[in-house]
Amino acid sequence: MNQLIQTAKEIRRLTFECIASFGSGHIGGSLSIVDVLTVLYFDQMNIDPKNPKKENRDRLIVSKGHAGPAVYATLAHKGYFDKKELYTLNKIGTNLPSHCDMNKVPGVDMTTGSLGQGLSCAVGCAVASKIKKDGAYIYAIIGDGESQEGQIWEACMFASNKKLDNLIVFLDYNHCQIDGTIDQVVDCGHFEERFKSFGFDTYSIDGHNLQEIKDTIIKAKQVVGKPHMIILNTIKGKGVSYVEAMGVKNHSIPISKEDLEKALEELK
Amino acid sequence: MEFRKVFCEELRKLMLADERIVILDADLASPNGTMPLYKEFPNRCFNVGIAESNMVSIAAGLSSYGMIPFIFTFAPFATRRTCDQIAVSLAYSNQKAIIVGTDPGVTAETNGGTHMAFEDISVVRAIPRVMVYDVTDAYQLKQAIPQMLNYDGVIYVRVPRKLYADIYKEDYEFTLGKSDILKHGNDVTILSSGIMADIALKTIPYLEEKGIDAEIISLNTIKPLDEKTILKSVEKTNRVVVIENHSIIGGAYSSVAEFLSTTRPTLIKAIGINDEFGQTGKYRELLETYELDEKSVSSKIIEFLKKAI
Incomplete structure (x- = not known):
């Protein structure tokens, strides 16, 4: 577990450097999912960075596609591509656009960015995996603000109706969206009850506790006949105190050299 | 022959030979004529309910897994309602799908103004990687369906469900993309x-x-x-x-x-x-x-x- 903790820290450093290299970006919602990305790519997923399109691999669809920098940092650290590429984020002609791109980035399993769509894509993958009987797990990460999109709930209805127990969804419950807190904009409280009532096997855990994330995934895999929803109680901007303190204002922000130094010092 | 019967018969043949083909409907499988396929291929036909946007993004997920989805719904729902899903989940993501928009324009008949898409082509034509095919007759459609499998992108097929005039004869040869x-x-x-x-x-x-x-x-x-x-x-x-x-x-x-x-x-x-x-x-x-x-x-x-x- 100590190794995983160090890995998560390194991914946070790389995420920060990646966004700082461009000068601004979606730091808050990237940092809030680093821990789940760490557990998935460095502990749970059946994947091969040398063969990103491997048959029967587990897949992750990051439906909140603006967390691209955290995904790219994780993939680079895992060895999918050279870490130097992280410093090309959003520069013209880059292979790393701010939102996740499956055709440009080795290891990204679905292009996302238009909120609400990625979970349906994950459902499509879970159906395909069942047809092919390849034994893969399909993981998806959705946002709490993203869950204001009706399509999320369409996807949930279908997933439970088809008993897609190979689908494990994480909700990044960081309580923030662009225009304010979730409660201020459109209250989406009682997430666990909502997803349970939509037929999901649900959990609500500390989204920054690597052990808890790991244990919950293992537990969810034992439950058959239902798709799984793991609500990650997270902090937007987790890991860097000045970003955390900005709260709802940290969605997409400028990052100066001084900011980067401050963050890296804290992430030592 | 009714266009929907042509679709069902040709897809049946293709599905027997090609396990990549999957069918998606949004509670219009009966009127669109795909229902018989559900009996024969229960594992590859999916009725997503009245949720067209979800259907299009699910198709993208299936396509990313190597499947070839055929999506059926009425023309307005196949285009106006799902424009962003076609653009992002399918076309921008380089996925492959055949979207069958039925009863376009005046062929919506007594379903009336809400169902009468006069702008379905306009909506999808501007999206890169989308082919737009306005079906001329049943003989042509029969030949077009197998060719759809080979197109690397999204095809929007605009086709009435029922019987309309024959233009061609049995010996007609069609190449998708040609007039x-x-x-x-x-x-x-x-x-x-x-x-x-x-x-x-x-x-x-x-x-x-x-x-x-x-x-x-x-x-x-x-x-x-x-x-x-x-x-x-x-x-x-x-x-x-x-x-x-x-x-x-x-x-x-x-x-x-x-x-x-x-x-x-x-x-x-x-x-x-x-x-x-x-x-x-x-x-x-x-x-x-x-x-x-x-x-x-x-x-x-x-x-x-x-x-x-």
Whole structure:
């Protein structure tokens, strides 16, 4: 577990450097999912960075596609591509656009960015995996603000109706969206009850506790006949105190050299 | 034969041979004629319920796994309702799917204005990697279906569900992406989209009475346009009429005008829906209401040719 903790820290450093290299970006919602990305790519997923399109691999669809920098940092650290590429984020002609791109980035399993769509894509993958009987797990990460999109709930209805127990969804419950807190904009409280009532096997855990994330995934895999929803109680901007303190204002922000130094010092 | 029966029969054959093919419906499997496939291929047919956006993104997920999804719903829901899912989940993500939008334009008949898509082509034509195919007749559709599997992108197939006029015969050979010259002529090029080929052919006696020898071409695909065939005909006739069961904004007329204005500026008469909504009625009644019947179309062509010297 100590190794995983160090890995998560390194991914946070790389995420920060990646966004700082461009000068601004979606730091808050990237940092809030680093821990789940760490557990998935460095502990749970059946994947091969040398063969990103491997048959029967587990897949992750990051439906909140603006967390691209955290995904790219994780993939680079895992060895999918050279870490130097992280410093090309959003520069013209880059292979790393701010939102996740499956055709440009080795290891990204679905292009996302238009909120609400990625979970349906994950459902499509879970159906395909069942047809092919390849034994893969399909993981998806959705946002709490993203869950204001009706399509999320369409996807949930279908997933439970088809008993897609190979689908494990994480909700990044960081309580923030662009225009304010979730409660201020459109209250989406009682997430666990909502997803349970939509037929999901649900959990609500500390989204920054690597052990808890790991244990919950293992537990969810034992439950058959239902798709799984793991609500990650997270902090937007987790890991860097000045970003955390900005709260709802940290969605997409400028990052100066001084900011980067401050963050890296804290992430030592 | 009804278009929906052609789809069902051809897909059945293809699904027996190709395990990649999956069917998606949004609670219109019965009217769209795919229901028999659910009995034969229960593991590859999915009714997602009344949730078209979800259906399109699910198709993208299936495609990313190597499957070939055929999506069925009425034309307005297949395009207007799912525009962003087609753009992002499918086209931008480089996925493959065949979207079958049924009962386009006036063929929505008594489902009326809410269901009568006159702008479905306009909506999807602007999205890169999307082919737009306006089906001309059942013989053609039968040949087109297997070819759809080979297209690396999204195909929007615009097709009525029921029985409409046959244009071709059994021995007809179709290549998806190509137009067909239905009648050779020298005085004007009539380009018809989809089932309007029937109306275009029915103008022949009216035009001949006025000494007009028209060349009639069925466009078949609006995107890509068969530019070579169009250009060759226009070089000869110098005048073009486009007939479509669609708005004249963004459909076949617009595509032809966009092409000719930069390659060979030519006078073009648009015969379609003039920036109006649909309404309830039977097919023939609606053709007459929107002046898309052979008599109205013929008068418009005759008037146009008087002015366009």
